[in-house]
Amino acid sequence: MGQGSGGREWIAEKIVQLFDKSVLKPLRAGKVPLFEMLARTRDNVYIDQELQVIRLGSKKVKRRLNDVEEAKTFMRTVLVAAIIYEAIKHNKYPTIRDVFYDAKHTIPGTDIDTVNEQSESDSIIEDLEVMLGTSREEMGLQTDVKCKVVGLMRVRSGRDVIDCSRQGEGGAYTPPSNVDRLEFLDVNAEYVLVVEKDAVFNTLNMERYWEKNKCILVTAGGQPDRPARRLVKRLNEELGLPVYVLTDADPYGFYIYSVYRIGSITLSHESVRLACPKARFIGVTVSDIYEYKLPKNVIIKAKEADVKRARELKGYPWFQSPAWQRELDLFLERKEKAEIEALSSKSLGFLEDKYLPEKISSGHFII
């Protein structure tokens, strides 16, 4: 295997161990092969109060070879694990969709396919994340990466060192799926600003906000992908940099903030690796709409879906702070929202020249 596998040897070894324990040993002993893992179900999810992340409980599920219901999942687990093992062995980095297609076979003598939908192989990949104690990114599996970074740090990645402050006029560095392989060097930033919107990130980057304000800018263009979340968490926890999240003043923006901070229930098994519980919300808050006296004609009437989502957020454990409850109550009372760019109605550059510096120097954040 050697160096070619990009630091994935240990995962290949874990797959061998898993097969040994779950398949070979039972077979030799005349027992039924089975995979056992923590259940990734809603009823097996709890909030770790100390770490402030969503975690899996202790409920386990089994995939037995001799159970009619479980046999197909057992077979899929063997198939997908073998593909990942082969990928590591041959220094391949397939996409999760490649894995689906590579796993898809018609079982000889039947018209039954091993997998029908990508969700089936994806689910097995998540099982393997839990059983192997790793992530699909570390396994080398590829997905879309929307994350971009620019600012006062350098990162070592393989043989290269990328200077995130030398990306030219408005260019940026896009990290790989597996940001765990990045080594942070020469970090001269005082904080990390996570920007919901790609275009707003580009404005701040063109104006070298990160240089003037000694920070690192990150975006993932909306709903964050896993590399963006893992990167932000690492910057926060390994380097002690405060993380501030900037989104639109609407429940969808607040939800995006909560994904960075806590994660989503569907990815709860990854929450320990991805959630950044110390991430703070810098705005735009609902109160900002009125405190900064945004003109009436840039304020948008909330839709029914916004109101519904705000009511949901209000019940989430991680929105129980008095500050968040006030914000959500204010939203539900006024039923109005505003975008980050609405600040430009005050003047061009209001966001970067006034709003952000004011918020940061006053320490006016919500958590």
Added chain:
Amino acid sequence: MGQGSGGREWIAEKIVQLFDKSVLKPLRAGKVPLFEMLARTRDNVYIDQELQVIRLGSKKVKRRLNDVEEAKTFMRTVLVAAIIYEAIKHNKYPTIRDVFYDAKHTIPGTDIDTVNEQSESDSIIEDLEVMLGTSREEMGLQTDVKCKVVGLMRVRSGRDVIDCSRQGEGGAYTPPSNVDRLEFLDVNAEYVLVVEKDAVFNTLNMERYWEKNKCILVTAGGQPDRPARRLVKRLNEELGLPVYVLTDADPYGFYIYSVYRIGSITLSHESVRLACPKARFIGVTVSDIYEYKLPKNVIIKAKEADVKRARELKGYPWFQSPAWQRELDLFLERKEKAEIEALSSKSLGFLEDKYLPEKISSGHFII
């Protein structure tokens, strides 16, 4: 204004000249101020046979101040041009949405807003592109940029030089909106491979396809943004690099190819700057599905929308080559499609180790 405006002084001067000619001079002469420009309408679009791009015809439109219908557009033009002028003067790089919000005012004494929807200010920005002979990117206006690049070249951007072959393990360089400011250095690539899908780009990048095959990889994750199109065109025309486009074998993929090659009618005024008429389609072709004997269970039944789109493409002037007509006829006959990743059903790495090298060495492309 000075150096701070990022090379945009000439645009500010052109705005002054435009105002002088269209507003001040007529006013001084007791005439009606008006803006005049080429019409960006469907009936004023033709295909330039020599350049093989969509162009605007000679039909002009006027925006007069004293016409009830046109006065609002006239006013908006003045407003948006003034915002862009101010942005250049103060070294600002607003998003097109910032421009919308900055332009939005309630006209005093009325309940009429200067602009109601972003499409209105966007349309004025397009008018200004035509009147000023520039692009919104050169004006410094920001949008989302999904484009990523990696491969055997370096680019100079402002004070920095970015080495696109030193982006680490699977990282990439994201160019700014205005790729015209990039200077290409040390290009050692033999071709440009444009990859429709971001995740497939990441696989090829992780496996250093660009190094093994001496090329430059570009993606824009689906429908290309303007920076991706402009970059690909520049690499093709300034450096003489062949451009190959890799998409799914379906009418949506073929359409994405056609956007790189020709452009879209709605952006016809930008086609001369953005279209890359020499871009060739490397695949996945409809014939590939059968020639490479993809297993039946990875071939997808076409939807009604696919069939409808294929029929449209068949009529487009830039799909009239015998090769494209054959492909579209085959699709319409079989009504089947396949994704790039379906090649992984042959074996992991089939795309990068066999399919692409075979296509490139055999010169088997469609145009």
